[in-house]
Amino acid sequence: MTHKLSFKSLSVSIGNHRILHNVSGNCLSGTVTAVIGANGAGKSTLLKALTGEIAYLGTVRLGELNVAACSPILLALHRGVLPQQTSLAFPLSVDEVVRLGQIVPADELVLQTRRLAALEKVGMQAFVTRQYHDLSGGEQQRVQMARVLAQMETACDPFNENPKWLFLDEPVSSLDIRHQIQIMNIAREFANRGGGVFAIMHDLNLTAHYADQVLVLKGGQLIASGSVSETVESNVLSEAYDHPVLVNRTPPSEVPFVLPLASHA
Ligand SMILES: Nc1ncnc2c1ncn2[C@@H]1O[C@H](COP(=O)(O)OP(=O)(O)O)[C@@H](O)[C@H]1O
Ligand SMILES: [Mg+2]
Numbered sequence: 336m337t338h339k340l341s342f343k344s345l346s347v348s349i350g351n352h353r354i355l356h357n358v359s360g361n362c363l364s365g366t367v368t369a370v371i372g373a374n375g376a377g378k379s380t381l382l383k384a385l386t387g388e389i390a391y392l393g394t395v396r397l398g399e400l401n402v403a404a405c406s407p408i409l410l411a412l413h414r415g416v417l418p419q420q421t422s423l424a425f426p427l428s429v430d431e432v433v434r435l436g437q438i439v440p441a442d443e444l445v446l447q448t449r450r451l452a453a454l455e456k457v458g459m460q461a462f463v464t465r466q467y468h469d470l471s472g473g474e475q476q477r478v479q480m481a482r483v484l485a486q487m488e489t490a491c492d493p494f495n496e497n498p499k500w501l502f503l504d505e506p507v508s509s510l511d512i513r514h515q516i517q518i519m520n521i522a523r524e525f526a527n528r529g530g531g532v533f534a535i536m537h538d539l540n541l542t543a544h545y546a547d548q549v550l551v552l553k554g555g556q557l558i559a560s561g562s563v564s565e566t567v568e569s570n571v572l573s574e575a576y577d578h579p580v581l582v583n584r585t586p587p588s589e590v591p592f593v594l595p596l597a598s599h600a
Contacts, residue, residue: 338364338398338498340385340531345393347380347555354380355391355555362548364498364531367522369542371535371566372552373576378535379419379504381552385533386416386502397500411438414500415483419508419535421475423467429454429478430463436486449488453481456521458514472509480506480518487530500531508537519545539580539593543567551575567591 340362347355355377362368370378384391387402387410395402397413415436423432433450454460457477462470467478480503487499501522507515519541522532526547536542542549542563549566551559552575559571572580572593579596 338531340364340395340397340500340533342385342395343393345381345384345391345395347377347384347389347391353555355384357393358552358555358557359393360550360557360560362531362533364500365526365529366547367526367532367534367545368548368550369534369536369546370550370552371537371539371542371575376552376575377555378552380555381550382416382502382504382533382535386410386414388416398498408438411486414502415486417479417483417501417503417506419504421479427467428463429459429465429467429470432467432478433482433485436482436484438486450481450485453485453488454478456484457481458517473511473514476506476509477514477518480521484521487525498529498531500533501525503532503534505535505537507541515541539567539572543591543593563591567593 343359345355345358346353358381370381372378380389383389385395385402387405400409400413402410430450433453437446437450451460451463454463457480459474459477459481462474467475470478483501487501503522506522507518510518515538522534523545526532546563549560549563550557551566551571558575559566567582569580569582572582581594581596582591583594584591
């Protein structure tokens with residue numbers, strides 16, 4: 336069953352400052368939507384509005400749910416959020432961080448098996464007893480991803496009857512190339528199983544490779560949206576980033592690759 340994340344006339348203001356202006360769009364379960372744009376374009380603000388973490392004007396619907404009217408626990412059953420930054424106030428082990436995602440009670444042995452499986456997916460199973468604070472930035476990011484995956488596995492609805500959504504804010508920003516591909520493959524697999532993926536991306540080449548739909552934000556407005564070939568394109572990107580960008584295609588896949596033009600003064 337296809338399921339839609341739809342948002343209409345979304346605006347967010349903080350104080351007197353309008354951060355998001357009248358943004359509308361639709362994302363389908365079973366697909367990966369990437370959001371791109373310069374620093375400060377409003378990407379994280381859009382994600383926080385869609386996940387119900389900040390107040391907004393307009394409407395957000397996640398399938399049948401009106402996000403603004405949902406309790407945190409109901410939302411947590413339907414979507415997992417990987418924030419751009421995560422600070423932990425308490426000294427927790429890796430296993431305890433992943434356990435934070437397990438919001439539905441179950442037999443402890445089952446939960447433990449799922450936590451290990453989630454850590455294995457992100458290649459962090461050997462770190463299960465380690466202190467989270469002692470890990471590198473990239474390792475912490477992968478543990479946070481395991482927490483979100485554990486949350487989605489624990490949520491009680493069968494996956495296909497009520498698709499779930501992953502909201503990922505720069506999920507690969509601290510990762511080396513192998514782990515970037517690993518995490519993006521997990522996102523792709525989640526979509527292939529019928530879930531929805533909404534990911535903020537900085538790497539335009541990974542975006543071109545993995546996204547089914549791309550939303551381009553600039554100054555809090557949606558300046559373009561569509562397929563990779565419609566959006567990962569030199570005019571759109573040069574405007575989005577206020578910087579000349581060259582886009583080329585390599586056979587045999589013809590996936591675009593992006594080269595920001597460097598200038599040497
Ligand atoms: N709580 C806040 N108070 C004031 N300004 C904010 C707040 N949150 C975000 N902003 C501003 O809104 C703009 C968009 O922020 P953000 O959505 O985080 O951008 P990004 O596209 O880099 O994720 C930025 O200029 C940021 O400084
Ligand atoms: Mg951001």
